[in-house]
Amino acid sequence: MDFFETDKLTALEAKEKAQWIAFAPVVFQTTRILRDSGILQFVESNQGSTFQAIVEKVGLPLYGTRVLVEAALGIGLLTCKEERYYTTKTATFILHDTLTRVNMDFIQDVCYQGMFYLEDSIKTGKPEGLKVFGQWPTIYEGLSKLPPQVQKSWFAFDHYYSDTAFPDVLALIFANKPKRLLDIGGNTGKWALQCLEYDANVEVTIMDLPGQVEMAKEQITKRGFGNRIRFFETNLLDETLPFPKGFDAIWMSQFLDCFSDEEIKSILRRCREALQPGGAVYILEPFWNRQRFQASAFALQQTSLYFTAMANGNSQMYHAGNFIGYVKEAGFTVTEQKDLIGVSHTLLTCKPI
Template sequence: MKDFGSDKKNVVQANLDAQKIAFAPIMFQAAKSLRNLGILEYLFQNNKATINTIATELNLSVYGVKVLLEAGLSLEMVYLKDDEFILTKTGYFILRDKMTNINMDFTQDVNYLAINHLEESIVNGKPEGLKELGDWDTVYIGLSELPEKIKKSWFDFDHFYSDYTFPEIMPILFGNKPKSFLDVGGNTGKFSMQCANYDPTVKITILDLPGQAAVARKNIAEAGFEDRISAIDTNLLDNTIPFPKGFDIIWMSQFIDCFSLEEISGLFKRAYDAMTDDASFYILETFWDLQKFQASTYSLHATSLYFTAVANGNSQMFHSEDILAVIEKAGFVVDELHEMIGMSHTLIKCKKK
């Protein structure tokens, strides 16, 4: 991975950052409470306020508002001037930024209890935290059975980042007027339906686990696309099951981060075997080394630990060089590479050698 980062902090800053890590789970809950109890919203609407005023207006105890706002000072979500608290830019992001709120809800609802099993997951090589959500081997098997609040936070997180890519990738994907797509790991069918909306003639087949394929069929039927989109139940990890042939494009979106490099190699090999010489293989993924902003890299590194402790125990948000090596090993050449698609994605177009 060559070089990344440095160690140029002074001792005082390093110590402060170490304490932020030491108390991070506690302070996360303080930030969430400031948001959920309406304290940040009140400061936003009224510009500034005292503890007593906030407590009275929100029907909270003075003590409760006091400890949360004092934590908010160290979190730099608020600052204090003349005994009145004022919302900072960071506080505004916690209150209003959609991405931040989706990430926080995903952390709370899906990961907060489960991530306590991270060490076990590393040692045992399986997602030991998943038992906090249900009795499955991977989270994907149980997605359709998750409690509604947890399911909503999971899908909001999953869809938020991919949704931003659709307007940019459609002209690229349909530039050569493909007639058929194989959407591997199509999940709820959202991408396939976007394609059907974009091109009124394209036909699409989704490959996914039975639970996800059933959800996709329901969504497809409700949208009226049964004549152009179908779904096939399959075990994507069974390398003895070939991918169906005859498609102009094989598509994997935010999909390979759900698998180990060895498993990805098997998926790519089956894609290769299913393709004609004229077909294209597209991969849409977030690579932590190709991010424009540090916040994106930080978020991706954190998301990798979700995969370790909750999702499956063996996958992550990859460095681009890891996946490019698997692409080459499978027999593909990279025909096009589009960076910074949407918020943080890279689109890779592969062809057979």
């Protein structure tokens, strides 16, 4: 990946980009309002609309509509010819691209207010922005208590990235026919459910914080899997708490990016103790330097700042080289690395040395 090896912009392009950065919060909020107010939808359905028609349709004050529409021209969401308005390709993605919508909703509902405290988090190594929602040490303790819209956008973001990868990796995990699988950071239980449905003989244990385990129980116990699904509540940051043992496979999806360098190594060392001889740890992660497109790398790099300001203050979307180094320090070797899974993921198969 050579996206970041050279400066490709001319001086004029660089100055233009600098203005985009300077006005980025304004551009974001304006675009969100244009989307949510119905202005973009109306123009898309009525190409060549007059300004008066837009005002009459969306029901916003004339002044407010005017400043939004004029800003949309500069942002590149609308064009205007002979006093008639048309949507652009960028507007089409804002309106219809699931990835773009999920990212925008996550930034608006989960990150926007707390990002004001990003500089404090950089200095302290703590999620200083999380206080806009509550007084928890990390967002994970408070996840089940977040306001409904915030929780909805958080899970939509998390699930969108991981869910697209699940179908591609099920066959890889079950090629070795594991009988007992430990799902660390099982969240709402989506992966556990897919495992239980994929292989009628597997027994899955979800290990997570009490709040997340409770949410997973609500989703899974009513599905009738009986003793094939188990739950184990723990705090993974407490190294004195043991992991359950005797597993053929341990699964972690978009989980270790929630921890610092040293915490990752600590969790992996305890994974070694939980494995049966011949077992493997499977790690599904989006590494920013293993992306096909620069936009994907950009999104992951910026998501790292969510972890800084909102989640825990000390984790990120990792560079694969750094991350694999932690895996080796914890006593594992990567026996297989499969890139470009789903939207942005890499699957690491790790076995004890």
